[in-house]
Amino acid sequence: xxxxxxxxxxxxxxxxxxxxxxxxxxxxxxxxxxxxxxxxxxxxxxxxxxxxxxxxxxxxxxxxxxxxxxxxxxxxxxxxxxxxxxxxxxxxxxxxxxxxxxxxxxxxxxxxxxxxxxxxxxxxxxxxxxxxxxxxxxxxxxxxxxxxxxxxxxxxxxxxxxxxxxxxxxxxxxxxxxxxxxxxxxxxxxxxxxxxxxxxxxxxxxxxxxxxxxxxxxxxxxxxxxxxxxxxxxxxxxxxxxxxxxxxxxxxxxxxxxxxxxxxxxxxxxxxx
Amino acid sequence: xxxxxxxxxxxxxxxxxxxxxxxxxxxxxxxxxxxxxxxxxxxxxxxxxxxxxxxxxxxxxxxxxxxxxxxxxxxxxxxxxxxxxxxxxxxxxxxxxxxxxxxxxxxxxxxxxxxxxxxxxxxxxxxxxxxxxxxxxxxxxxxxxxxxxxxxxxxxxxxxxxxxxxxxxxxxxxxxxxxxxxxxxxxxxxxxxxxxxxxxxxxxxxxxxxxxxxxxxxxxxxxxxxxxxxxxxxxxxxxxxxxxxxxxxxxxxxxxxxxxxxxxxxxxxxxxxxxxxxxxxxxxxxxxxxxx
Numbered sequence: 001x002x003x004x005x006x007x008x009x010x011x012x013x014x015x016x017x018x019x020x021x022x023x024x025x026x027x028x029x030x031x032x033x034x035x036x037x038x039x040x041x042x043x044x045x046x047x048x049x050x051x052x053x054x055x056x057x058x059x060x061x062x063x064x065x066x067x068x069x070x071x072x073x074x075x076x077x078x079x080x081x082x083x084x085x086x087x088x089x090x091x092x093x094x095x096x097x098x099x100x101x102x103x104x105x106x107x108x109x110x111x112x113x114x115x116x117x118x119x120x121x122x123x124x125x126x127x128x129x130x131x132x133x134x135x136x137x138x139x140x141x142x143x144x145x146x147x148x149x150x151x152x153x154x155x156x157x158x159x160x161x162x163x164x165x166x167x168x169x170x171x172x173x174x175x176x177x178x179x180x181x182x183x184x185x186x187x188x189x190x191x192x193x194x195x196x197x198x199x200x201x202x203x204x205x206x207x208x209x210x211x212x213x214x215x216x217x218x219x220x221x222x223x224x225x226x227x228x229x230x231x232x233x234x235x236x237x238x239x240x241x242x243x244x245x246x247x248x249x250x251x252x253x254x255x256x257x258x259x260x261x262x263x264x265x266x267x268x269x270x271x272x273x
Numbered sequence: 274x275x276x277x278x279x280x281x282x283x284x285x286x287x288x289x290x291x292x293x294x295x296x297x298x299x300x301x302x303x304x305x306x307x308x309x310x311x312x313x314x315x316x317x318x319x320x321x322x323x324x325x326x327x328x329x330x331x332x333x334x335x336x337x338x339x340x341x342x343x344x345x346x347x348x349x350x351x352x353x354x355x356x357x358x359x360x361x362x363x364x365x366x367x368x369x370x371x372x373x374x375x376x377x378x379x380x381x382x383x384x385x386x387x388x389x390x391x392x393x394x395x396x397x398x399x400x401x402x403x404x405x406x407x408x409x410x411x412x413x414x415x416x417x418x419x420x421x422x423x424x425x426x427x428x429x430x431x432x433x434x435x436x437x438x439x440x441x442x443x444x445x446x447x448x449x450x451x452x453x454x455x456x457x458x459x460x461x462x463x464x465x466x467x468x469x470x471x472x473x474x475x476x477x478x479x480x481x482x483x484x485x486x487x488x489x490x491x492x493x494x495x496x497x498x499x500x501x502x503x504x505x506x507x508x509x510x511x512x513x514x515x516x517x518x519x520x521x522x523x524x525x526x527x528x529x530x531x532x533x534x535x536x537x538x539x540x541x542x543x544x545x546x547x548x549x550x551x552x553x554x555x556x557x558x559x560x561x562x563x564x565x
Binding site (some may be wrong): 013024042055086102120121176195207227230251263 | 276277279280281282283284286287288290291293294295296297298299301302305316360362363366367369372373377378381382383384385387388389390391392393395396397398399400402404405406407410439443444447448451489490493496499500502503506507508523524528529534537538541542544545548549552
């Protein structure tokens with residue numbers, strides 16, 4: 001095959017793929033600045049005639065989007081902080097601390113990954129109802145405070161820490177918490193960043209569980225708020241696009257800024273232990 | 274401090290969370306699925322009765338369960354190969370030495386993965402609007418008549434599949450790309466010297482070398498696609514004519530709309546069993562394939 005012909009074919013296909021991947025997102029951004037009703041026309045307009053922020057104003061002033069945004073930020077941040085702490089501790093223990101039944105316990109955790117999370121949701125709802133956490137931020141946060149995936153990721157990474165380093169600190173008389181805080185954590189920094197991005201994105205995008213446990217609007221996170229708006233305002237495409245921008249933009253920007261860590265984590269997590 | 278005690282101290286918070294909020298509910302779900310837990314039991318636990326396997330038996334006789342399972346299997350059977358094919362194609366393009374601006378294309382193709390399902394499902398609802406949607410407008414140029422994408426029972430599921438492929442293919446693309454980069458270059462070198470065509474190199478070097486990655490990716494993708502819920506919830510509300518009601522959608526309705534928690538738990542367990550069986554069959558087939 002002709003080299004230059006192959007080259008234009010490959011790059012042409014890549015450009016086509018990028019257009020398909022990005023067009024819906026760019027179109028969303030453009031329509032969000034249109035006047036109400038403007039997007040319902042033929043041919044479908046690509047750019048607003050007179051760009052306006054009125055859809056965003058409407059969402060924040062009347063539709064409670066500001067509240068949902070704050071809820072999402074708060075819930076995702078707390079989940080990220082707590083799950084990071086718990087997963088780091090457990091992952092480190094599985095990688096570097098010796099205790100009876102370590103391998104078997106770890107295998108059991110990995111085995112539990114085959115159970116889909118939804119199996120637990122019905123009794124979990126009853127449990128949280130019993131302890132009074134239904135329709136509260138805690139109801140969303142508490143079940144997400146640790147994850148097998150997170151523990152796995154930390155363990156994979158922490159196994160690379162040389163045992164001598166930890167042993168030497170022990171001989172010098174350092175306590176276990178000091179070793180963890182001053183020697184291990186600094187070495188785990190790259191995986192901490194990766195895991196933090198993963199947890200934040202997962203918490204931000206989570207849909208089914210918050211939909212179940214949050215029964216009142218005041219606690220809605222963005223995806224739940226947006227889904228409920230979408231049912232009320234099915235025809236207002238400009239308003240809904242503005243809502244989608246508010247929901248998607250924070251995570252998209254976070255990903256763009258931290259891409260390297262995210263993709264590394266994705267590969268580390270997909271390699272069999 | 275005793276090393277055993279230290280280890281357990283480090284483990285306790287995570288294990289407590291996983292035990293109380295995952296393991297315990299899973300076991301409780303099994304118990305719940307053997308009871309008639311409903312709105313009355315929710316009001317007073319004295320109304321709860323043990324019904325053994327009656328929930329399962331009743332489900333297996335309900336047409337709605339079979340149609341929900343059918344839609345889910347349709348979504349998995351068409352969506353997974355389509356999604357993996359797209360991922361592999363994109364990874365091959367990105368891995369080609371002839372491709373330009375690779376970091377840009379990689380980021381662009383991956384971007385849909387990090388977006389929120391609900392938000393992008395809302396976008397797709399408008400792109401596939403019958404009257405003003407971009408999809409029908411573009412097809413109109415090729416003389417194709419307007420399709421009622423989300424309103425026609427025959428088209429709703431294909432539209433959701435297209436959406437899912439668009440949203441998800443970037444994830445496996447990254448994994449395939451890493452797999453492709455791990456194949457030693459001298460294998461291709463040797464094949465070229467022997468005069469093997471690009472297609473034969475792909476068939477006899479790339480595919481076999483990607484085998485283990487392919488197996489892992491397909492198992493993960495199949496279990497992910499079995500958990501179809503948010504897409505139909507936002508795009509079609511399970512309709513039209515329940516043509517996009519998935520097994521999890523049925524579980525959600527059964528459990529949190531009608532409060533039949535016993536029966537909904539049975540739905541969840543049946544889904545788990547089906548996923549488990551499908552994974553086991555895939556592993557077995559792969560093992561037989563590699564022995565042959």
